[in-house]
Amino acid sequence: MTVFRAFHDLAAKVIACSAAALALTALVPASAQDRSLPFDLIGKWKAEEIQGELPKSGADSILEIEEAGTVAGSGGCNTIFGQVRQSGGVLKIGPLAVTRKACAPAIMDQERKFVEAINAATDYRGERGSLTLLNAKSETVLRLSLM
Numbered sequence: 001m002t003v004f005r006a007f008h009d010l011a012a013k014v015i016a017c018s019a020a021a022l023a024l025t026a027l028v029p030a031s032a033q034d035r036s037l038p039f040d041l042i043g044k045w046k047a048e049e050i051q052g053e054l055p056k057s058g059a060d061s062i063l064e065i066e067e068a069g070t071v072a073g074s075g076g077c078n079t080i081f082g083q084v085r086q087s088g089g090v091l092k093i094g095p096l097a098v099t100r101k102a103c104a105p106a107i108m109d110q111e112r113k114f115v116e117a118i119n120a121a122t123d124y125r126g127e128r129g130s131l132t133l134l135n136a137k138s139e140t141v142l143r144l145s146l147m
Helices: 003-027 105-120
Strands: 043-050 062-065 070-074 079-087 090-098 123-127 130-134 140-146
Touching: 043 105, 043 130, 090 105, 090 123, 105 130, 105 140
Parallel strands: none
Antiparallel strands: 043 062, 043 140, 062 070, 070 079, 079 090, 123 130, 130 140
């Protein structure tokens, strides 16, 4: 076997292995690839302001963001859960699933606005126990405090 032939065979094996590794990476879901969330997002958060309004007394809207890339909580009446990721500087929470329990109309309205605010979030600001979710226009949609 010539040196050229041995080099050619080795190069072919390296290319085949690289192609296989690249193909396997493509099979991993995006949520698994984006698991590393910034530390200032992770925690259990209580809504202090929802779309410019104070939450109703006795109906806490809670959002818990976990390092594994999941969210859970309560809109004030129903349980919410879904996924969260940050990729390319854009925050994406959802899609969110919400249970279907009926509550007082004012609480249901608060919950609807809470879920809308979470769905609209594309960025955030975290600062010493507070979290502000911002929409695509950099407008505040939700202010939360760490519980």
